[in-house]
Amino acid sequence: MGEVLSGSRQREVAGALRAFLPARAVLYEEEDTRPYECDGLTAYRRLPMVVALPETEEQVRRVLQTCAAMGVPVVPRGAGTGLSGGALPSGDGILLSMAKFMRILRVDPLARVAVVQPGVRNAAISEAAAPYGLYYAPDPSSQIACTIGGNVAENSGGVHCLKYGLTVHNVLRLRGFTMAGEPVELGAEAPDAPGYDLLALAIGSEGMLILVTEVTVKLLPQPQFAKVVMASFDDVETAGRAVADVIAAGIIPAGLEMMDRAATHAVEQFVGAGYDLEAAAILLCESDGTPQEVEDEIRRIREVLQRAGASRMSESRSEAERLRFWSGRKAAFPAVGRISPDYYCMDGTIPRKRLGEVLNFIGQMETKYRLRCPNVFHAGDGNLHPLILFDANRPDELHRAEQFAAEVLEKCIEVGGTITGEHGVGIEKINQMCVQFRPEELELFLAVKRAFDPAGLLNPGKAVPTLARCAEYGRMRVQRGKLPHPELPRF
Amino acid sequence: MSLESLQNAIRDAAASRAPLRLRGGGSKDFYGNEARGTVLDTRAYAGIVSYEPTELVVTARCGTRLSELESVLEREGQCLPFEPPHFGAEATLGGCVAAGLSGPRRASAGAVRDFVLGTKIVDGRGRVMSFGGQVMKNVAGYDIARMLAGTLGTLALIAEVSPKVLPRPADELSLKLEMPLERALETMNRWAGRPLPITASAWHDGELAVRLSGSEVALRSAREAIGGTALDAPEAQAYWRAIREHTHPFFAGSEPLWRIAVPSAAGRLRVEGKTLIEWGGGLRWLRSAAGAGAVREVARELEGHATLFRAADKSAGAFMPLPAQLARLHRELKDVFDPAGILNPGRMYREL
Numbered sequence: 152m153g154e155v156l157s158g159s160r161q162r163e164v165a166g167a168l169r170a171f172l173p174a175r176a177v178l179y180e181e182e183d184t185r186p187y188e189c190d191g192l193t194a195y196r197r198l199p200m201v202v203a204l205p206e207t208e209e210q211v212r213r214v215l216q217t218c219a220a221m222g223v224p225v226v227p228r229g230a231g232t233g234l235s236g237g238a239l240p241s242g243d244g245i246l247l248s249m250a251k252f253m254r255i256l257r258v259d260p261l262a263r264v265a266v267v268q269p270g271v272r273n274a275a276i277s278e279a280a281a282p283y284g285l286y287y288a289p290d291p292s293s294q295i296a297c298t299i300g301g302n303v304a305e306n307s308g309g310v311h312c313l314k315y316g317l318t319v320h321n322v323l324r325l326r327g328f329t330m331a332g333e334p335v336e337l338g339a340e341a342p343d344a345p346g347y348d349l350l351a352l353a354i355g356s357e358g359m360l361i362l363v364t365e366v367t368v369k370l371l372p373q374p375q376f377a378k379v380v381m382a383s384f385d386d387v388e389t390a391g392r393a394v395a396d397v398i399a400a401g402i403i404p405a406g407l408e409m410m411d412r413a414a415t416h417a418v419e420q421f422v423g424a425g426y427d428l429e430a431a432a433i434l435l436c437e438s439d440g441t442p443q444e445v446e447d448e449i450r451r452i453r454e455v456l457q458r459a460g461a462s463r464m465s466e467s468r469s470e471a472e473r474l475r476f477w478s479g480r481k482a483a484f485p486a487v488g489r490i491s492p493d494y495y496c497m498d499g500t501i502p503r504k505r506l507g508e509v510l511n512f513i514g515q516m517e518t519k520y521r522l523r524c525p526n527v528f529h530a531g532d533g534n535l536h537p538l539i540l541f542d543a544n545r546p547d548e549l550h551r552a553e554q555f556a557a558e559v560l561e562k563c564i565e566v567g568g569t570i571t572g573e574h575g576v577g578i579e580k581i582n583q584m585c586v587q588f589r590p591e592e593l594e595l596f597l598a599v600k601r602a603f604d605p606a607g608l609l610n611p612g613k614a615v616p617t618l619a620r621c622a623e624y625g626r627m628r629v630q631r632g633k634l635p636h637p638e639l640p641r642f
Numbered sequence: 643m644s645l646e647s648l649q650n651a652i653r654d655a656a657a658s659r660a661p662l663r664l665r666g667g668g669s670k671d672f673y674g675n676e677a678r679g680t681v682l683d684t685r686a687y688a689g690i691v692s693y694e695p696t697e698l699v700v701t702a703r704c705g706t707r708l709s710e711l712e713s714v715l716e717r718e719g720q721c722l723p724f725e726p727p728h729f730g731a732e733a734t735l736g737g738c739v740a741a742g743l744s745g746p747r748r749a750s751a752g753a754v755r756d757f758v759l760g761t762k763i764v765d766g767r768g769r770v771m772s773f774g775g776q777v778m779k780n781v782a783g784y785d786i787a788r789m790l791a792g793t794l795g796t797l798a799l800i801a802e803v804s805p806k807v808l809p810r811p812a813d814e815l816s817l818k819l820e821m822p823l824e825r826a827l828e829t830m831n832r833w834a835g836r837p838l839p840i841t842a843s844a845w846h847d848g849e850l851a852v853r854l855s856g857s858e859v860a861l862r863s864a865r866e867a868i869g870g871t872a873l874d875a876p877e878a879q880a881y882w883r884a885i886r887e888h889t890h891p892f893f894a895g896s897e898p899l900w901r902i903a904v905p906s907a908a909g910r911l912r913v914e915g916k917t918l919i920e921w922g923g924g925l926r927w928l929r930s931a932a933g934a935g936a937v938r939e940v941a942r943e944l945e946g947h948a949t950l951f952r953a954a955d956k957s958a959g960a961f962m963p964l965p966a967q968l969a970r971l972h973r974e975l976k977d978v979f980d981p982a983g984i985l986n987p988g989r990m991y992r993e994l
Contacts (some may be wrong), residue, residue: 261831263831263835284836285835306785319788333967337968341905342749342753346990346991347793348792348793349971351789351791352784355785372837374837401809401810401812403809441863443860444857500777500778502694502697502777504696504697534778568775568777569775569782571781571782572779584782587782589772593783595771595978596784599784599975599978602971614783
């Protein structure tokens with residue numbers, strides 16, 4: 152559907168929005184809507200029928216009410232940095248950009264909270280809190296660009312979430328609307344809001360349950376001091392075991408990251424972080440706290456890493472050097488983007504003890520699909536980001552990359568992990584949901600979605616596959632030899 | 643006991659629309675509204691399923707005694723970071739998660755729900771489902787596992803849980819300071835805005851107690867910043883246990899006990915009664931004979947909420963009523979998980 156129908160439908164929907172939105176806030180000419188055709192997952196593109204850019208909560212409510220009444224799908228969008236296609240438009244729907252909601256409404260240094268609009272950039276919150284010695288802890292690598300609204304949708308993590316938690320641990324309250332335009336407030340500044348924890352349900356729901364218009368976040372005191380140890384290892388499995396040894400020693404580092412040689416080489420050309428290019432893998436292990444505390448913990452970390460077989464170790468001697476060590480890790484994706492025309496970033500999480508096995512498997516897949524795959528790894532959390540390099544202009548490479556990714560994700564499930572740790576399912580991993588979850592679990596997700604959005608208009612078709620889609624994918628989980636829903640067509 | 647027997651019990655109850663009262667050790671029978679229905683005892687569905695200290699996660703069945711689980715973790719130098727109250731030796735892990743109550747470490751470490759990584763449930767149709775998992779980060783599907791913490795068994799029977807665990811602090815030190823209420827509230831909030839390793843706080847009757855956790859060097863510098871008198875280790879442990887388990891004299895007697903949650907920097911409660919404050923100001927325990935309407939109004943004014951925690955008469959409802967839109971979403975979700983309405987009906991709200 153779409154192309155033929157959309158001409159008159161487009162005029163009708165745009166006209167309805169123009170009744171309460173200024174002309175500049177309703178885009179439908181292709182040259183204006185083109186920038187919204189994809190998010191950070193550029194392999195999937197679709198032009199939205201209409202783009203709406205409301206500025207007030209009242210306008211958002213009316214957009215939703217109008218769309219609900221007309222049966223028009225709504226896809227919310229923050230900065231469009233998402234990596235799973237969560238903001239991929241519907242061809243017959245509205246792309247609802249929250250870009251104009253960029254005000255920081257309140258920073259309360261005594262209560263240590265900030266109330267912000269969803270279009271505020273992640274890093275801007277910490278910048279606003281800095282004069283009070285406070286910051287917002289989750290720090291996804293895209294933090295200079297990504298918005299808090301998008302972080303809420305995806306439950307974003309970052310390199311410090313082992314110690315400081317994910318978005319769900321650092322957001323206290325959400326304000327927004329259901330698809331019907333009913334106002335809702337989930338959570339509270341006071342702890343343990345009464346009733347079910349709908350805040351936990353909404354965070355990470357990929358913009359499918361409510362449309363968020365205001366976010367209250369927790370601010371933490373900035374650590375006085377931090378230091379990073381960089382340790383080199385001759386093989387990745389030894390590095391993986393060293394991670395477990397650090398945890399076994401009772402240490403929860405502020406950050407614990409691993410990069411393999413392919414990744415350090417890509418990064419070093421790009422930012423010159425000072426990584427050991429000889430090592431098969433490097434670990435970055437950060438300690439924060441008072442200066443004495445950090446010296447004490449760094450000493451213990453070095454002892455553990457030494458015993459675990461580190462071949463070389465160095466530590467940051469200044470704040471500039473510490474930031475330089477991290478800059479390489481945070482620039483890993485763009486750095487890889489420079490050595491390959493395209494790359495496909497995966498996001499599986501595994502039990503740390505299976506790391507060696509999974510990395511070996513990825514190595515086999517490199518041979519099988521004839522594609523290279525550097526690895527960066529939130530080692531402390533078990534969250535892998537293999538980056539499959541390909542060239543979309545070469546016949547078949549995108550297809551091979553997708554098959555490569557699908558096999559790795561299914562391996563993550565097999566070892567007891569998950570297909571996505573922090574990037575979300577979106578459109579990208581929707582087929583693997585059929586492998587990770589059983590049909591009744593998927594049905595429950597769909598029923599939860601209907602409880603919030605009976606007509607299924609808010610970000611439809613993302614994150615949770617229909618059973619029909621799973622049947623088509625042919626990877627439905629089968630229990631006790633019986634296929635569920637035998638009435639569904641199979642392909 | 644097998645999972646199948648729990649499934650069968652729930653399936654049968656759903657078929658005959660006969661309410662079930664899900665119950666572990668019964669240590670939190672007092673919590674929420676009156677439970678009704680046939681008891682479905684979960685204590686026999688017990689045991690630790692898997693535990694790997696270096697993965698920072700343990701998986702155990704709902705009937706596992708909390709005390710047993712904690713001693714297994716302690717042997718590996720780890721703990722449940724949210725420091726749950728037991729309220730009785732029989733307390734189970736399932737009850738702990740279903741009640742969603744956290745202890746003194748809540749303000750610094752987080753709540754029960756913050757540590758739920760995954761769960762296996764039996765829903766109101768008797769279907770077994772798993773959500774989340776055993777890994778730290780997982781955003782596949784809606785976060786049902788976390789959401790179930792604190793649902794008081796009204797949506798599903800939590801059959802198995804995988805909480806994240808953490809190393810026990812290397813060292814702890816508790817300090818006491820004389821301080822009037824208003825100054826204590828401000829001081830606790832100011833301290834929380836500085837990088838001090840405070841992991842518990844309690845104010846009562848002009849005295850503020852704080853617990854510091856961390857390495858020896860960290861405690862030494864924090865002690866200088868805070869001042870006060872140090873408690874010896876057994877005394878400190880006994881004190882925090884009494885706060886957590888409500889054996890502190892403040893909790894004795896039969897006057898209604900209110901649990902009032904407010905933003906930590908909120909001012910004093912404008913209501914008659916005695917107060918004990920925890921969580922850096924965020925939790926105010928209140929002993930008061932004032933009417934439920936008055937207490938809830940006071941909580942609402944401070945943008946908080948008031949739970950009638952222990953009282954002979956809970957006719958006013960244990961929990962603060964929800965705004966209409968939220969109440970509707972709750973009913974819709976109840977219908978998704980428990981369409982026959984047989985799981986702990988009325989325990990949280992009358993209509994759930």
